[in-house]
Amino acid sequence: MVIAKKSLRAERLGNDLIGTTRECGLDMPIIESGMVVLRPFVERYLTPLYVSWLNDPATVRCSENWHRKHTLESSRAYVARFNQPPNHLWAVTECASGDLLGNIAATIDICARREVG
Numbered sequence: 001m002v003i004a005k006k007s008l009r010a011e012r013l014g015n016d017l018i019g020t021t022r023e024c025g026l027d028m029p030i031i032e033s034g035m036v037v038l039r040p041f042v043e044r045y046l047t048p049l050y051v052s053w054l055n056d057p058a059t060v061r062c063s064e065n066w067h068r069k070h071t072l073e074s075s076r077a078y079v080a081r082f083n084q085p086p087n088h089l090w091a092v093t094e095c096a097s098g099d100l101l102g103n104i105a106a107t108i109d110i111c112a113r114r115e116v117g
Helices: 048-054 072-082
Strands: 007-013 016-021 028-033 036-040 088-094 100-106
Touching: 028 088, 048 072
Parallel strands: none
Antiparallel strands: 007 016, 016 028, 028 036, 036 088, 088 100
C-alpha cells in the first residue's frame, strides 16, 4: 500500500503501515492505522476552516490554544517554527478521503538520557 507519493520507505507493523517522507525538508514519519493517516503538516492544511477550529473554544478546551486568537498568518508562523528538527507536526487525515481531521505534535528532547538497569 502506498501512503504518500514521496514515501522513502514503508513497513508493516501488525495492521499499521509506517513510512517516512521528506515533505517540508524533514524526514517525517507517516503513520497509517485503521481509518486515519498521520502525515507531515504542510501549507495546504492551513485553511480558513483549520483556523476556525483553533478559534473554537469547544474544540481547543483541552489544549494550550484556548487563550490565543489565531489567524492564517499566526498559524503559518507556528507551523514554520514547529516543523524544525527534532520536532514533528503531523496532520491527522482521514484515510479514505484525505480530509484533515486535526493535528498532533511531538516535541523531542534530544538531550534526554535514559538509563537501563
